Amino acid sequence: MFTTWWNDLALNAAVFLLAIVLDRLLPEPPNKIHPVVWMGHAIAALQRIAPQRPAAAFLFGGAVVVVVAGGTGVLAWLLVTALMSAGPLAYAVGAAIMLRTSFTVRGLLSAADQTRRALAEDRLNDARASLRSLVSRDPTSLMPSLVAASAVESLAENTTDSYVGPWLAFAVFGVPGAIAYRAINTLDSMLGYRGAYEYLGKVPARLDDVVNLVPARISALLILAAGALGRLSVRRGWRVMLRDRGRTASPNAGLTMSAMAGLLGIQLEKPGHYRLGEGLRKPVSGDIGRAMRIVQRTALLSAVATVGLLYLRHVIAG
Numbered sequence: 001m002f003t004t005w006w007n008d009l010a011l012n013a014a015v016f017l018l019a020i021v022l023d024r025l026l027p028e029p030p031n032k033i034h035p036v037v038w039m040g041h042a043i044a045a046l047q048r049i050a051p052q053r054p055a056a057a058f059l060f061g062g063a064v065v066v067v068v069a070g071g072t073g074v075l076a077w078l079l080v081t082a083l084m085s086a087g088p089l090a091y092a093v094g095a096a097i098m099l100r101t102s103f104t105v106r107g108l109l110s111a112a113d114q115t116r117r118a119l120a121e122d123r124l125n126d127a128r129a130s131l132r133s134l135v136s137r138d139p140t141s142l143m144p145s146l147v148a149a150s151a152v153e154s155l156a157e158n159t160t161d162s163y164v165g166p167w168l169a170f171a172v173f174g175v176p177g178a179i180a181y182r183a184i185n186t187l188d189s190m191l192g193y194r195g196a197y198e199y200l201g202k203v204p205a206r207l208d209d210v211v212n213l214v215p216a217r218i219s220a221l222l223i224l225a226a227g228a229l230g231r232l233s234v235r236r237g238w239r240v241m242l243r244d245r246g247r248t249a250s251p252n253a254g255l256t257m258s259a260m261a262g263l264l265g266i267q268l269e270k271p272g273h274y275r276l277g278e279g280l281r282k283p284v285s286g287d288i289g290r291a292m293r294i295v296q297r298t299a300l301l302s303a304v305a306t307v308g309l310l311y312l313r314h315v316i317a318g
Contacts, residue, residue, distance in 0.1 A: 036101060057200040065203050073177070076180070102181065115134065118130055119151075165181055172313065181211060188208035223259045224237050241258045265281065
């Protein structure tokens with residue numbers, strides 16, 4: 001049964017394209033039935049019983065990764081196998097719904113557009129508030145240029161997390177891979193911070209860095225290609241990316257953010273942490289819209305690449 005759904009190129013391409021249509025037309029599923037929300041509840045429950053001693057917390061964090069990421073991947077595997085047993089149509093629809101919960105293009109663009117509109121209308125407090133759905137930093141004291149920079153940074157960085165990464169995982173490992181990828185990303189977003197749970201989050205944070213090593217670099221190249229489609233300066237984007245990609249704490253985020261900064265000709269700054277595109281102008285609300293268009297083109301190119309990888313998987317699997 002595994003080979004039945006694994007090797008069927010047309011069926012998996014249909015799953016992928018239907019999932020994109022669902023993302024385009026429908027809002028996020030309600031929290032009560034959203035798998036990512038369930039993951040969050042499970043992580044929070046495990047976090048509450050985590051030991052405090054550094055060594056024990058580190059080991060417990062590794063166990064949490066196995067339970068949450070491994071468990072959701074195995075569960076997804078069992079579900080898609082059961083769906084295929086019910087027939088190709090059941091698999092196509094059910095697997096598309098499952099895949100849709102692992103990524104979002106619409107949600108990312110919608111969140112950024114709220115910030116763009118508020119900033120363009122001089123509603124600075126509303127723009128700051130809307131940033132909370134995009135970034136983890138405290139936006140309450142950010143000036144307009146830093147609000148715009150934060151939104152553009154989030155758009156660039158989340159090309160990897162929001163769709164390129166899950167789509168690449170799907171192309172290689174199927175729906176279970178995409179679901180497991182989202183679980184790892186959720187673990188990092190909830191636990192991968194310094195502070196009281198630093199040792200608990202070390203394994204999730206490092207694992208997230210590892211699984212995104214390839215997707216982030218593909219994302220950066222796709223962003224540059226999307227910039228070329230929009231007749232932006234790819235040469236400047238490439239130059240800024242090579243110069244500034246190592247200035248962020250993450251080994252991955254700096255690639256996509258610096259590529260976006262170079263393409264748009266703007267400086268992206270998180271005060272006290274990094275400055276990408278130093279020497280370029282400060283961003284304004286209109287740059288958020290320009291970044292959104294790059295993200296849309298990047299998604300299109302990524303979708304084409306994903307279908308190509310599905311074909312390659314089909315050929316290799318025989």
